[in-house]
Amino acid sequence: MIHDQANYEREGENVREPLLSEKGQETVDVREESPLPDDLTREELTLPNPSEPETARHYTRLSQMNWAIDSGPYPLGSCTMKYNPKFTEDVAADTNAAIHPDRSERSAQGNLELQHRLQEVLAEIGGMDAVTLQPPAGAAGELTGILVAKAYHEHHGNDRSEVVIPASAHGTNFATAATAGYDVVELPSGEDGRVDLEALEAAVGDDTAALMLTNPNTVGLFERDITEIADIVHDAGGLLYYDGANLNALLGRGRPGDMGFDVMHYNVHKTFATPHGGGGPGAGPVGVVDELAPFLPTPRVREADEGSGYERFEPDHTIGKVHGFAGNWLVSIKAYAYIARLGDEGLADAAAKAVLNANYLAERIDLDVPFGPFHHEFAATAGDRDAADVAKRMLDFGVHPPTTKWPEMVPEAMLTEPTEIEGQSSLDDLAEAFNLAYADTDEALDAAPNRTAAGRIDQVGAARNPRLSWQALDGE
Amino acid sequence: MSRANGTPYAPHTDDETAAMLAEIGVDDEEALFDIPEAVSFDGDFGIDARTERGIRDECARIFARNDDLTEFLGRGHYGHYVPSVVDHLADRAEFLTSYTQYQPEVSQGFLQALFEYQSMLVELTGLDVANCSMYDAATALGEAATLADRVRSTSGDTVLVPEQLREGKRAVLENYCDGADLAVETYPMADGTADVDALADRAGDDVAMVYAESPTVRGCIEERLAAIGDLADETDALFVLGSDVVALSVLESPAAVGADVVVGEAGSLGLPTAYGMGLGIFACSDEFLRQVPGRLVGASEDANGDRAYTLTLQTREQHIRKERATSNICTNQAWVALRAAIHAATLGPDGLVDLANDSVREAEALASRIDELSGAAAPVHDRHHFREFAVRVDQPAEAIAADLEGEGFAVHAIDDHLLQVCVTDLNAGETDGLVAAFEEVL
Numbered sequence: 001m002i003h004d005q006a007n008y009e010r011e012g013e014n015v016r017e018p019l020l021s022e023k024g025q026e027t028v029d030v031r032e033e034s035p036l037p038d039d040l041t042r043e044e045l046t047l048p049n050p051s052e053p054e055t056a057r058h059y060t061r062l063s064q065m066n067w068a069i070d071s072g073p074y075p076l077g078s079c080t081m082k083y084n085p086k087f088t089e090d091v092a093a094d095t096n097a098a099i100h101p102d103r104s105e106r107s108a109q110g111n112l113e114l115q116h117r118l119q120e121v122l123a124e125i126g127g128m129d130a131v132t133l134q135p136p137a138g139a140a141g142e143l144t145g146i147l148v149a150k151a152y153h154e155h156h157g158n159d160r161s162e163v164v165i166p167a168s169a170h171g172t173n174f175a176t177a178a179t180a181g182y183d184v185v186e187l188p189s190g191e192d193g194r195v196d197l198e199a200l201e202a203a204v205g206d207d208t209a210a211l212m213l214t215n216p217n218t219v220g221l222f223e224r225d226i227t228e229i230a231d232i233v234h235d236a237g238g239l240l241y242y243d244g245a246n247l248n249a250l251l252g253r254g255r256p257g258d259m260g261f262d263v264m265h266y267n268v269h270k271t272f273a274t275p276h277g278g279g280g281p282g283a284g285p286v287g288v289v290d291e292l293a294p295f296l297p298t299p300r301v302r303e304a305d306e307g308s309g310y311e312r313f314e315p316d317h318t319i320g321k322v323h324g325f326a327g328n329w330l331v332s333i334k335a336y337a338y339i340a341r342l343g344d345e346g347l348a349d350a351a352a353k354a355v356l357n358a359n360y361l362a363e364r365i366d367l368d369v370p371f372g373p374f375h376h377e378f379a380a381t382a383g384d385r386d387a388a389d390v391a392k393r394m395l396d397f398g399v400h401p402p403t404t405k406w407p408e409m410v411p412e413a414m415l416t417e418p419t420e421i422e423g424q425s426s427l428d429d430l431a432e433a434f435n436l437a438y439a440d441t442d443e444a445l446d447a448a449p450n451r452t453a454a455g456r457i458d459q460v461g462a463a464r465n466p467r468l469s470w471q472a473l474d475g476e
Numbered sequence: 477m478s479r480a481n482g483t484p485y486a487p488h489t490d491d492e493t494a495a496m497l498a499e500i501g502v503d504d505e506e507a508l509f510d511i512p513e514a515v516s517f518d519g520d521f522g523i524d525a526r527t528e529r530g531i532r533d534e535c536a537r538i539f540a541r542n543d544d545l546t547e548f549l550g551r552g553h554y555g556h557y558v559p560s561v562v563d564h565l566a567d568r569a570e571f572l573t574s575y576t577q578y579q580p581e582v583s584q585g586f587l588q589a590l591f592e593y594q595s596m597l598v599e600l601t602g603l604d605v606a607n608c609s610m611y612d613a614a615t616a617l618g619e620a621a622t623l624a625d626r627v628r629s630t631s632g633d634t635v636l637v638p639e640q641l642r643e644g645k646r647a648v649l650e651n652y653c654d655g656a657d658l659a660v661e662t663y664p665m666a667d668g669t670a671d672v673d674a675l676a677d678r679a680g681d682d683v684a685m686v687y688a689e690s691p692t693v694r695g696c697i698e699e700r701l702a703a704i705g706d707l708a709d710e711t712d713a714l715f716v717l718g719s720d721v722v723a724l725s726v727l728e729s730p731a732a733v734g735a736d737v738v739v740g741e742a743g744s745l746g747l748p749t750a751y752g753m754g755l756g757i758f759a760c761s762d763e764f765l766r767q768v769p770g771r772l773v774g775a776s777e778d779a780n781g782d783r784a785y786t787l788t789l790q791t792r793e794q795h796i797r798k799e800r801a802t803s804n805i806c807t808n809q810a811w812v813a814l815r816a817a818i819h820a821a822t823l824g825p826d827g828l829v830d831l832a833n834d835s836v837r838e839a840e841a842l843a844s845r846i847d848e849l850s851g852a853a854a855p856v857h858d859r860h861h862f863r864e865f866a867v868r869v870d871q872p873a874e875a876i877a878a879d880l881e882g883e884g885f886a887v888h889a890i891d892d893h894l895l896q897v898c899v900t901d902l903n904a905g906e907t908d909g910l911v912a913a914f915e916e917v918l
Contacts, residue, residue, distance in 0.1 A: 005582065016584075016782060020592055020821055028825040030726050035836045036860055040697055042729045047599055049824035052561055059589070059818060063570035066585030070569035076578075083485050084573050087528040093563075096539035100549040101752030102888060103542070107881060110541035111751055117538075124521045136611040136753075137807040139794070147651055175794035175804035179622070181655035184799045222510040250511075252519035259515045269807065273485070277811025278586040279576040279771065280609070281753065298647075320647035324614030325553060325752020328809075337535065342483050343525025349482030352505040356488075359508055360496040373508060395582050403578075406795075423487035424496055447779075452581040455779035459580070462776035462788040466765065468605055469595040473775060 003072055003398040005453040006064030016454075017061045020048035021470040065453035066278075067400050073422055073430050075361075077377045077403040077415025078170065078218055080248045080270035080354075085341065088274070088334040097333060101325040105311055112310035115301045115326070118336045119285075125339075125347070126242075126264055127257025128287030134297045134327040138245065141265025141284025142176040142212070144297060144322045148288060149210045149239045149263055150180055151295040151319050158237065160209040166195060168219065168407040170245060173212045182209060189409050193221050193371040200232050208238035215259070216246050216375035218407045218415070220358060230260025239263060239292075244284075247271045248419070249355055249376030252348030256287075263288045268335035275334075283331040297321050351376075353420035357427060361418050364431035367438055370410060377417035379410040382438065385445070387412040390437045392456060395449035397433035482525075545886045546906045547749070550864040550898025551693055552613060552642045552741070555749040556722065556831065557901050558815075559822050562746055566815045576771075576807070580786035581778070587785035590810060591773045593817040600724040601738040601759040602731025607770040609742070609813040610756025610805065613718060614645040616739035617687065618652025619758060619769040619803055623737065624685035624714040625656040626767050626802070632682035633658050636675070636713075640665045642693050658684065668696035668857030668866070672703050679711045689718040689740075690727060694896070695839065695864030696857050697727065705734025720744045721757070721816065723862050725825070726832040736761055745823075746815030755812040766792060769803030771810075831901060835863045838899045838907075843867075845911050846897070851918035856894065864898035866890065869918065879917035885910050 008015050026049040034041050050058065067074070074081040099108060119131040135141040146163065153160050163177035164185045177184050187203050190196030194217065204211065211233045215223045223229060233240050242256040242264030248271045250256075256264045268274055269282035276282070288296060297319055299312035342350065354376040362369045367380040380402075382390050391401030391414065402416035414434075418427060437445070449456065467473055479489055488496075493505075502508060509516075526534065547555070566572070570585065577583035577590075590608040597606035610616040621635050635653060637646065639662040646660070653660050663678055664671040670688055679686070686708040690698035698704075701717065708715035717735040719727065721742045730738045743755035760768060766789065774788035794801035820828060839861040843854040846867055855865035869876050873889040880887055885906075888896040899907060 005584075014780065014782060016784075017588065019588070019595075021595065026825050028829050030829055033829070033833060034726060035833055035840070036697065036726070040699065040728060040860060041726050042732070045599070045725055045825045045829060047596065047825040047828065048821060049826065050821055052822060055818065055821045056561060056565060058821070059565040059571075060568065062585035062589050063565075063568040064585065065588075066570040066574055067579070067582040068570045068572070068574040070573045074575060076575060079575060081575055085485065085528075087532060089567065089572075091532055091535045094536060094539045095748070096536070096542050096544075098555075098748040098750050099542050099545075100547045100555070100749045100886065101553060102549045102551060103545070103547070103886060104878075104881060107543035107545055107886065109543075110539040113541060114535065114538050121521070121523060124523070127517075136615070136809075137805070139804045139806045140611060140615070143651075143804060147654070150654075171794040171796070171798045171801070172804050172806050174798035175801040178799035178801075179652070179655050179804045181657065224510060224512055227512070227514060252517065252521070253509055254511045254515055254517050258517060275572045275811070276575045276807070277572055278574045278583075278590075278814065279810030280808040281611075281812055282807040320650055321614070321644050322648060322651060323752075324612045324642070324644045324648060324754060327753070328611075329751035329753045331753075333535070337531050339523060340526045340531045340534070341528065343523045344519055344521050345482030346484070346525055347482070347521070347523070348519040349486065352508075353481065353483070353486040353488060355508045356493065356496055356500075356505055359500045359502075363500050373510060375508075375510070391579065392581070395579065400582065401579060420483060420486040423489075424492040426487075427496075449581050453584040454581045454782065454784040457580045457778050457784045457786045458776045459786050459788065462774040462786050463791075466772075466788060467775040468591075468772055468788075469598040470592070471595060471598050472604075 004451045007453055019470050020050060020058060023050060072399055073426055074400045075402050075416045075418045075430060077417050078245055080417060080419055082273050082419040083421040084273050084275040085338060088337040091337045092330045092333040109309045112301050114336060116310050118332055121339055122266055122285055123287055126287040127255030129290040130293035130296060131285050131287045132296045132300060133285045133332050134323050135284040135286055136323050136328045137280060137282040138265060138267040138284040139172040139176060140322055141286050142172055143179055144286045145241055145263040145265055146176055146180040147319045148292050148295045151317060152292050153209055155317055160207055162207040163209055164203050164211045168217060168409050169212060169214060170243060173243060193219050194223055195229055197225055197228055200229060204233055204236040204238055208236050210239045210241045212241040212243055214243040214246050216249050219371055219379045220374035220377040221371055222375055226259045245270060246376060249351055251351040253351050263292055268331060272335040273338045274331045281328040281331055283328045295319055350420045357418040357420060357422055361427050361431060365434040367434060377415060379407060379413040379415045381410050382412035382414055385438060387414050389445040393437035393440055393445050393448040394433045396451050397436055399430050399433045545884055546903055547886045548897045548899060548903055548910060549886050549888060551888055551896060553752055554744040554863060554900055555902050556744060558746060558748060558819060561822055562815055562818045565818050571814060572811060577787055584785060587773050589814050589817060591785050593813045594773060596817060596820055597757060597759050600721060602729035603738060603759040604762040605765055605768060606759035607768055607772055609809040610758050610770060611809060612754030612756045613739060613741045614648035616756035616758045617645060618649050620716045620737045620739050621649060621653050621658055621685055622656050623764060623767055625658055627764055628684040628714055632684050634683045635660050635685045636663050636683055637687045638663060638665055638670060640693050668692060668694045668859050669698050670704060672700045676707055679707050681711060683711055683713045685714045685716055687716045691723055691862040694857055694866050695861045696859035697862055701728060701733035709734055722832050722835060725828040742816045743812060746819040747812060755809045755816055767802055770805050770808055834901060838904050839863055839865055842899050842907050846914055849914055849918055852914060863900055864896055867895040867897055869893055869895055876917055880913055883913035883916060885913050
């Protein structure tokens, strides 16, 4: 199945949708009408001034030059791109929910109740004791979790300076540990793609504050030795952090809390089908075991005494705040609605079908796929082909390519996660796109993509000569 | 064709599932799970699946438990009317259900929209570079502090912020400063704006960053920004200015007053109040380009020589540089940035300036009406105000705020005898009611 993106032509020439600024700008004399004295105001403001129909056409055209999960398969590895149900948008659009965050407790009972319900249900899914919804994204959740762990150690007088992270982990783990002020100890992967227990023993010690782990890991393998891993980290006095990026493969089959994890974040925009929005907003609720609950961000929400609704409270040793207000609230609502729609059986089945799909697709492609069997994703290798070139060619066959060149433990990796939403025929199309692109000629790979709104883009040139605004294009 | 799936969003028929299992060579789905018995889970969370209709009703019932109040709340989070066209365009699934633009050829639409958002911020701030969004004003301020730490590392570890600063913002800043070993200290305010003389006394080599806001948390327009900029400059501290997109459209250009970085809220365009969900601004001068946190969209060319857009300078980011990245931010607020850009396009510069001017006029008009009431004085600070102002009340502020709530109005109680009131185009039509309610409860 082929999908062409919108393209525009004038007199036989390809023409891009112009920038709004190129369609005309207007300069306003700010001081002319201002109620403020001149020395407090700017002189003028210059911005585009399109009519509403022009605005509608501009953004509609831009949308037609953009791939999305509603356009077709989007099998990015390590980022669960699943279908976003439409009704959750309507639930989140309820104007009664869009109140100001500084509302009194008494006048915000509805929002507090939904926050409380979502906290409870996430705690249950993760096997955790307490949850905060404040972090506005997965990486913000990581930072929250690590700051909570840090506060816990400091409270107990533990002077620990290191966070251990497998080499294959998401880059955010490393950046998060550094942002929290920790030194990073990188843990090499074992030969079977999993954590090597001996290497772990060697890496942890008196300085270890935490081990950050994804399970299933970034090549889709379940860390079968998780109990031993937890023991090694705990025996050294460290905490075990669960990166929730791959929770979709585990739903209803295993819970981080039962595996010995002390703190985790949930990527609700992955696991619970809230739209990625081209790069956010997401949300990264954090769950912890009882011992860490006093350090969670403030405020938390709990049921007040008998029948009097819900109240905010400040945990005894709170780390303070990680977002100015209550996090990305609209995303929380969508996650709640999605979880309610699926229930126990649906959540477990989402994991089952995601795992089925990954293994089926891995079976159907001609590329080598090391390791296995897989949970929800696998890293195929493009071998002597350039994974990025193969990916560009895949675009010509009507699918979005997988994540390329990562993780580094698989050479020319094509990290693929089809999720539960693709059926057999769609997976066969995906496999065909893989196979055709992988087998294609060097010339074809170099020339790809051809059916997208733009041809191959010079990314090196963009970095060498940064032009980051329409003002920077003036005179071109 | 039957589907025995638990999730309504997996398309597999029973026959398909069987065929796929056969292709893999296993008997059932369970055989694909590699989870040791000791840590496996039986799937019983106790969550009942509900219908779409049921969930819509359930959530509507829950949200109806929020009191129906007319809000005059602000203090860093503002609701303006969002035109319908914003929802309709931003809700197009090609925007809403897309991912980060790692394959630029197939993501030109969103990349161009983000490039235009960056451009709008460049115009509003007068600075050279704007990223394509942070989570909110508070986290953007935290990122500015870590930027200051990187670019001003030889000159100290103190971050100076106004003593009157929203507590949530301060708390988030502290968390970012914690990891960078920066100390947060306050400088005094004088009648709602910075006490620049006191700030001059405090300035010195140990200061890495000076933060000021305009409008301030009390809604006052800062009158001496250029002097603060000079002070920061003299001591080689980074001057970070906090504001929001509506205020920036009329207030002094941050570049003109010497700001190195502008942070703040852009969610005042495009977003409903959304219980505090925001959109963080981060703009800075060219000098710091390679230290900027977050994503940047740049213009380039495609194979045909046509202009095209791509994420750029990704070597700053965590997926490439890991622990040496300029920030851990990955997923940001891209779709909210799109909404802000559409809202700004809908208003145009005239509409934006009108909205800002109204925010000054309405605040001053409402303050003077409240000032006429016995038992209240407003504005407390003798300054120009933007959207909001403090009110001194003779009776305890908490009690007055609670009484006003009884009359159907929400305002802030900010101190023993201080209230704060915020007026925008959304509630400007309700000011008669608020004044009457004040009269009732004072």
